[in-house]
Amino acid sequence: MTSSKERATYWRVPGLALEAMDAHFERYAYPMHAHDTYSFGVTDDGAQSFVCRGGWHVSAAGLVMAFNPDDPHDGQSAVPQGHRYRMLHLGEDLVRDVITDAAPGTAGLPLFDTPVVDSPALTQAVARLPTAVAKNAPRLVTEERLTATVLALSRRAATRPVTPPDRRGRVDLAAMARVRGLLR
Incomplete structure (x- = not known):
């Protein structure tokens, strides 16, 4: 890193394939690299640019970044004052477990073809998780x-979203029998 203003802080959640990072860079540039995890982030201040999936992209303040596992990308500041961002790295098995718990019977993992997403609701959902990790929340x-983060990303930004099965109109007869028994 090239100056004392440049910093990156990392946290890991014990027992989960989940890491969070909070960083501010002005001059530091990441060379082309990839992660074996899903990587999701929010640009908080400034703007950053990167090459990913054959295109050049800019993530300005308030935008979400979504990288699939093994997506090669680089990264650098796009403005003189630099940029501050928070990033999450989630293992594929963790994403699969979250989706399976929330939507039993669904198959597959989400895919993201747009590495920069403009959605205030998604930005809010994604930003809450690194804050919890950094503060060592319960x-x-x-x-x-x-x-909430995985499901919001899947529903709002994935080209192959994972959606829960539609359970409206379906009656769980066994549950109804248990309720009747309790009421009697």
Whole structure:
């Protein structure tokens, strides 16, 4: 890193394939690299540019970044004052587990073909998880935010979204029998 203003702080969640990073860079540039995880982030201030999936992209303040596992990308500041961003790295098995728990019977993992997404609701959902990790929030809070983040990303930004099965109009006869028994 080239100046004292340039920093990156990392956190890991014990027992989960989940890492969070908070960084500010002015001059530091990442060379082309890839992660074996899903990587999701929010640009908080400034703007950053990167090459990914054959194109040049800019993520300005308030935008979400979504990288699939093994997506090669680089990264650098796109403005003189630099950029601040928070990034999450989630293992594929963790994403699969979250989706399976939330939507039993669904198959597959989400795919993201647009590495920069402009959605204020998604930005809010994604930003809450690194905050919980950085503040060492109770495990339940972290897991609730993890589920909300994965599902929001899948529903709002994935080209192959994972959607829960439609359960409207379906009656769980066994559950109804248990309720009747309790009422009697």
